[in-house]
Amino acid sequence: MSGRDDDSGGGPLLPAADRQRLRDFYAYLRQQAALLAGYPVAQDFDYDELKPLLDYSLNNVGDPFSGSTCKIDSREFEREALEFWARQMRAPAGDWWGYVTNGGTEGNLYGLYLARELHPQGIVYYSQHTHYSVAKSLHFLNMRNIMIRSQPNGEMDYADLRETLKVNRDVPPIIFANIGTTMTEARDDLGEINSILDELAVPKRYIHSDAAMCGAIAPFLDRRPRFDFADGADSIAISGHKFIGSPMPCGIVLARRSHVNRIASAIAYIGNLDTTVTGSRNGHTPMFMWYAVKRFGEPGFRERVQRSLALAERAVRSLKAAGIDAWRNPDAITVVFPEVSQALQHRRQLATAYGISHVIVMPHMDEPYIDALVAEIAADLENRR
Numbered sequence: 515m516s517g518r519d520d521d522s523g524g525g526p527l528l529p530a531a532d533r534q535r536l537r538d539f540y541a542y543l544r545q546q547a548a549l550l551a552g553y554p555v556a557q558d559f560d561y562d563e564l565k566p567l568l569d570y571s572l573n574n575v576g577d578p579f580s581g582s583t584c585k586i587d588s589r590e591f592e593r594e595a596l597e598f599w600a601r602q603m604r605a606p607a608g609d610w611w612g613y614v615t616n617g618g619t620e621g622n623l624y625g626l627y628l629a630r631e632l633h634p635q636g637i638v639y640y641s642q643h644t645h646y647s648v649a650k651s652l653h654f655l656n657m658r659n660i661m662i663r664s665q666p667n668g669e670m671d672y673a674d675l676r677e678t679l680k681v682n683r684d685v686p687p688i689i690f691a692n693i694g695t696t697m698t699e700a701r702d703d704l705g706e707i708n709s710i711l712d713e714l715a716v717p718k719r720y721i722h723s724d725a726a727m728c729g730a731i732a733p734f735l736d737r738r739p740r741f742d743f744a745d746g747a748d749s750i751a752i753s754g755h756k757f758i759g760s761p762m763p764c765g766i767v768l769a770r771r772s773h774v775n776r777i778a779s780a781i782a783y784i785g786n787l788d789t790t791v792t793g794s795r796n797g798h799t800p801m802f803m804w805y806a807v808k809r810f811g812e813p814g815f816r817e818r819v820q821r822s823l824a825l826a827e828r829a830v831r832s833l834k835a836a837g838i839d840a841w842r843n844p845d846a847i848t849v850v851f852p853e854v855s856q857a858l859q860h861r862r863q864l865a866t867a868y869g870i871s872h873v874i875v876m877p878h879m880d881e882p883y884i885d886a887l888v889a890e891i892a893a894d895l896e897n898r899r
């Protein structure tokens with residue numbers, strides 16, 4: 515064990531110039547992390563107790579539910595973290611499966627892959643405001659796809675979905691639903707989608723929930739959105755480094771086990787099942803996911819959600835009081851307002867598209883933080899008038 519656990523910038527292993535370089539880098543990170551306000555990055559994590567893990571090369575190669583001849587892994591913890599999220603997503607008892615991914619993108623790719631294996635001729639329907647990575651995944655998988663219009667709030671336009679499905683009734687639909695769009699945190703409603711599919715008497719269907727943004731928020735809302743397995747999802751992707759919080763990107767994908775069994779094939783070389791997208795898998799990120807689940811549990815997540823919602827409401831109210839046309843979707847932590855200057859976009863790392871900018875309220879923020887941020891935005895927009 516090295517025992518170097520401070521921010522001093524490396525130990526005697528490095529030449530002095532490189533140690534200084536690290537120190538400068540850490541100072542830069544501290545400053546930028548405090549300013550970041552436009553991306554969903556929770557910073558209230560504290561994984562100090564896991565620091566000894568940096569002395570081990572953990573590899574959860576392959577399926578988390580089957581053993582492996584490689585023993586330096588964290589599969590046991592991974593399964594516990596998955597169980598927690600499967601429960602929150604109301605996964606069918608005994609018929610779910612999942613793993614800790616590299617992020618929401620991999621989870622979405624996985625869901626689409628399962629859908630394609632089940633419905634090779636299927637057409638993927640996804641809305642205009644879907645994450646940019648999905649077009650790439652559809653290209654990887656060579657799946658037919660149709661873009662559906664979005665409503666002004668970012669939610670799928672169900673009338674357009676109905677009309678488009680009608681024309682292709684002979685082909686199984688694969689619905690790619692957004693549970694929190696990137697710009698406005700709009701959620702597509704699985705209840706609405708399913709009733710359209712029922713109305714059109716579509717027998718075979720697949721629904722994937724892209725809950726990268728809201729998967730760790732939606733289960734804890736008083737008005738629970740319709741997005742999970744009980745609402746008809748076949749697979750769900752969640753990001754681990756967004757609302758949950760993790761020092762490195764990761765995510766969780768969950769799917770109905772019966773779907774996964776269709777694609778599983780045993781690989782003798784690793785003594786495991788080749789059910790995952792990548793072979794070698796990060797063994798550290800499942801430990802962060804496990805730690806977050808144990809530290810917060812359901813009450814903790816609920817409290818973080820409530821606190822963030824209250825701050826988001828405060829931000830909207832203050833911006834409006836300053837004469838700014840700010841808004842948020844119901845139960846959203848994303849606060850939307852007219853596009854701010856490039857200077858402020860860069861300074862506060864505010865995502866901007868379609869003429870709007872946004873702040874995403876995260877659990878590490880507090881009232882003074884929000885008030886200072888609102889003042890900066892108000893001053894910036896005042897100057898642009």
Ligand SMILES: *Cc1c(COP(=O)(O)O)cnc(C)c1O
Pocket residue numbers: 616617618619620622645647692693694695696724725726727753754763764765
């Ligand atoms: C962040 C996000 C993704 C991509 O997830 P990563 O964890 O960045 O790979 C996909 N869809 C939505 C809606 C997202 O918010």
